[in-house]
Amino acid sequence: MRALVYDPAAPHRLSLGQAPDPEPTPRQALVEVAAVSFNYGEIAFRPADGRPGHVSGWDAAGVVVRPAADGSGPPAGTPVVTFGWSGAWAELRAVDTDELAVVPDGVDLGTAAALPVAGVTALQAVRLLGSLVGRRVLVTGASGGVGRYAVQLAARAGASVVASVGSPARGEGLRELGAAEIVVGPAAMAGRVHGVVDNVGGQQLAEAFNRLADGGVVQAVGMASREPTLIDFEEARTRVDRGRLETFNLATPLGDDLAYLVGLLARGELDAQVGWRGPWERALEAADALVGRRVAGKAVLDLRG
Template sequence: MQRLIPTGEAARPVAFAEFPQPVPEPGEALVKVEAFAPNRGETFLLERPQPELLPGKDIAGLVVQAAADGSGPGIGTRVVGHPAQGGWAEYAAVPTHSLAVLPDSIDSARAAALPLAGITALRLLRTAGSLAGRRVLLTGASGGVGHYVTELAVGAGAELTAVTATPVRGERLARLGATLVHEVAAARGPFDIVLESTGGPDLPLALSKMRPGGTLVWFGQASRTPVTLDFFHLLGGPEHATIHHFHYAGAPYAPDLAALVRLVEQGRLHPEIGRTADWAHTADTLVDLRERRIRGKAVLLIGGAR
């Protein structure tokens, strides 16, 4: 079978190679991959790839071999999955605790756009707590996570301000009900909750806009610039605050995947897909994703899938 593997080259981060079809462990199903969605964080891993790296965490496809231990979906079931790696291939072995069944109403492209960004959004908002009537600031809002967070938070009754680099990258967020600004300094606080994903100077600036006793949840560093906090300056802002470091990981993923599928099926969540292409164009797509030339998610299709 064909698989995409890292090259270590910035201009063309992956290339096709022939590999044996994976042999699933007893608690894994073999999935024929129809679509996959790379994440910007994965593009960073490809800059200096580890020898064992087989990229690919967000997939949708068809179960062609059920798990030997009897868990999970049976042969012929359409699924969305979140394997630890190895999803950029014609076949992937996926733990059944990281699979959810897809209804016919959701195509593979939309499904593949769900896992990492959608699970992150769900778990991030659970960490933030009750949102109804609360003022929320979201930085780095125009990526895949940001679109899901915005739609879910506004739907839950939050008054959300979204920070995007340009008006174009924030158009859909505004339509979803967010107040749009293009730098943290322009956000009008105070905020009850800050969801911070850019790092660098944005985090302390966002922190200064919180009300006393507010909560900041730090879930990324997209700027790739370290954060420096001046606590003398901090005491002149919200006086006291709670800072959480958040990471989405922690199986099982199946319940959250199933919840995301239900939300899409009910019309309450709409994946924002900025590009759909055949997987022959994966390398170019990865470069554009890394350089922020794609709004929302990018999805690559295998074998003419839709």
């Protein structure tokens, strides 16, 4: 089968080549992939010592061509969105049936492919902030894939959302998604917040922590800044009372959360914010745009025209 494989000599260590067809376990469905999405982390932090020919990728959507042998999961012919820590960027994917969700009629598979890691990360991180009705929440890196979902989901949960971006241009469209305020970096924000979904790390994470209201919480999701985070906790004690900083880790399996999000998509209550889309032959172009911060939201690659 054709696949985007690990190539140590290629830009982003990524090239379109050939890989063996996957062999599903009894609890896995075999899916013919129609579209995949790139996440910043899986492009920007590709390892230098990967195995040549390995098929990476977390997010894919397609159609079940062989249902799981154990009887779990949907039948052949069902459109699905899928997650796994590898194997997405190929014509065929073997996926655990608790890591997929049925895509309803009317939902484009490319749009659904933008959901798994970014959408579920945002959903789980917002949940971990607790009740948000009438509370103020800060989302850093709000113009990225996770950030745009987090803005929508926090606003949907009743929060007044402050969207922090890297430049005024990166803030375009965020008010339409539910942001009440847009700032260029947490240092530009007035007042305090109950919760933070931080996608940037580094100095912005430290600044966001110091903006917590008493009893507030930061979910440290990503480190797009690629900078270490240095927090002066002696200073923080003079600013924050009982505030918490928590390292976020995605909780799997994702099947139930994916089903919830794809349902929102189907009802027009969530926008997948696909900022770049093209055929997978243009994968390097998509990777360059994503790492270069030229994508507002998600990058999606179509495997079939």
